[in-house]
Amino acid sequence: MxxxxxxxxxxxxxxxxxxxxxxxxxxxxxxxxxxxxxxxxxxxxxxxxxxxxxxxxxxxxxxxxxxxxxxxxxxxxxxxxxxxxxxxxxxxxxxxxxxxxxxxxxxxxxxxxxxxxxxxxxxxxxxxxxxxxxxxxxxxxxxxxxxxxxxxxxxxxxxxxxxxxxxxxxxxxxxxxxxxxxxxxxxxxxxxxxxxxxxxxxxxxSLLRSVTVEELVKQLKAQVLCRPDRLDLMVESLTIGAMNVSAAIKYFRKTTNMAVVTGGDRTDIQLAALETSTHCLILTGQLPPDELVLRRAEDVEVPVLSVDYDTLSTVEIIDRTFGSVxxxxxxxxxxxxxxxxxxxxxxxxxxxxxxxx
The missing domain is CATH 3.40.50.300 (P-loop containing nucleotide triphosphate hydrolases)
Structure with missing residues (x-):
């Protein structure tokens, strides 16, 4: 039985x-x-x-x-x-x-x-x-x-x-x-x-709390400017690129598998981020990035996203996404x-x- x-x-x-x-x-x-x-x-x-x-x-x-x-x-x-x-x-x-x-x-x-x-x-x-x-x-x-x-x-x-x-x-x-x-x-x-x-x-x-770039695109209603084929990359941390470039480089080097949120006009910060462990660039301010940034992002296979939100709102949405993954x-x-x-x-x-x- x-x-x-x-x-x-x-x-x-x-x-x-x-x-x-x-x-x-x-x-x-x-x-x-x-x-x-x-x-x-x-x-x-x-x-x-x-x-x-x-x-x-x-x-x-x-x-x-x-x-x-x-x-x-x-x-x-x-x-x-x-x-x-x-x-x-x-x-x-x-x-x-x-x-x-x-x-x-x-x-x-x-x-x-x-x-x-x-x-x-x-x-x-x-x-x-x-x-x-x-x-x-x-x-x-x-x-x-x-x-x-x-x-x-x-x-x-x-x-x-x-x-x-x-x-x-x-x-x-x-x-x-x-x-x-x-x-x-x-x-x-x-x-x-x-x-x-x-x-x-x-x-x-940090891995279990991580989110895919694809999930960030969805939550932020973002436009993907390059490397839509790499939205499977995992993002484990969030960094705001609002400081001067030399301070930013030191900070970026201490962090891995990050999303960097910065203004669309901060070409120096964007290029610095692409030389470190960045899995996603998120540009605010509705400003198109320099072609140099997009070319470099293509080379290093990092998706670049453009969002309509300001930096504070963008960060809040990403933080919520990390907390509910x-x-x-x-x-x-x-x-x-x-x-x-x-x-x-x-x-x-x-x-x-x-x-x-």
Whole structure:
């Protein structure tokens, strides 16, 4: 007789904490250990630009893990404005808890990994919040958080109160080097003394936070002036070229894989940037660059973008893009596997679910 599956629900305390990163890292390790898994995201919220609404994270993880169709649990609905409005008007009356319960009738895998909503509250309108999903499926929960605010510990303590024994543990993700000691020596013991196991403390990775030039083009509504064939380059940092050229060169040499934002009339800064580790030049002020700059950019294969925004607005948009980047590039997948292998407590996971290791 087939065994009923265990359920692991991966949630977060706030959006863009790294749920997909942790999901992928866990799933990859389990596959490597010969443990059969299924994957799903009951509540979709990352639409792909296709005629059939699909969650982009589901599509990416399915393809990356090479999961067969019978190892995918269905996304029950896409959380978009139309769905919310229909629910508020009483036109959408589907019992999604009943739909979710049908997951329990599918048997076979050792572990079903489900990606939960972005917060503990998201999905409440449709009765698919993280605590509700955990209760219906009797799932164990791993919460992912980032120490990017002073109240992330409060969020974890509150989550423990709501989830109780369902909370298997937490992962503190994207920890800056300056916070590493505090998180390890103060935060971890504090949480574990309150029965909140810390399963991993993952250091900040400039690669994981990086974005493609193509994504910057999209977010900035930029015009590509040259090398449209190199929009796959990864940008890890942002530099503003507003200083004198000698100071700029010293600064540029300390930074790698950067986007340089500068005025379209700053030919000296633009040429200096192209001699260092620049992956993208972003020109503001609606001024066309000198032909010399474009020729050099062509030679060194660096895309040059022109934007209609001023420098401050451009920088704000790029900063937001860095903070909300998704894990959709193969080079990032390899980085995730490496980080998880060295910094995540898989033995705790194997022991809890009685999986072979």
């Amino acid at each position: 087939p065994k009923s599956a265990n359920y692991l629900l991966i949630g977060s305390t706030e959006p863009y904490s790294g749920k997909s990163t942790i999901t992928l890292g866990i799933a990859h390790e389990l596959q490597g250990q010969g443990i059969s898994i299924a994957y799903g995201k009951p509540l979709g919220n990352c639409l792909t630009p296709t005629s059939i609404p699909t969650d982009a994270d589901v599509q990416f993880i399915t393809e990356t893990l090479k999961l067969s169709q019978n190892c995918i649990r269905p996304t029950l609905l896409m959380l978009d404005q139309s769905t919310i409005e229909k629910r508020l008007l009483g036109e959408e009356k589907t019992d999604y808890q009943k739909s979710l319960a049908q997951y329990l009738q599918i048997e076979g895998e050792d572990l079903v990994i489900l990606e939960g909503p972005s917060t503990l509250d998201e999905g409440s309108l449709l009765e698919l919040s993280l605590p509700q999903v955990a209760e219906i499926l009797n799932a164990s929960v791993i919460l992912v958080t980032r120490p990017n605010s002073h109240y992330y510990i409060d969020s974890l303590l509150s989550a423990k109160q709501r989830l109780g024994s369902s909370l298997l543990g937490v992962v503190i993700n994207d920890v800056p080097g300056s916070a590493q000691e505090t998180v390890t020596t103060l935060v971890r013991p504090f949480l574990e003394a309150r029965n909140i196991p810390v399963l991993g403390i993952l250091p900040r990775s 998704r894990l959709h590039e193969p080079v990032k997948v390899e980085c995730v596997k490496r980080l998880m292998a060295q910094d995540f407590d898989f033995e705790h996971l194997f022991s809890h679910f009685q999986l072979r290791s």
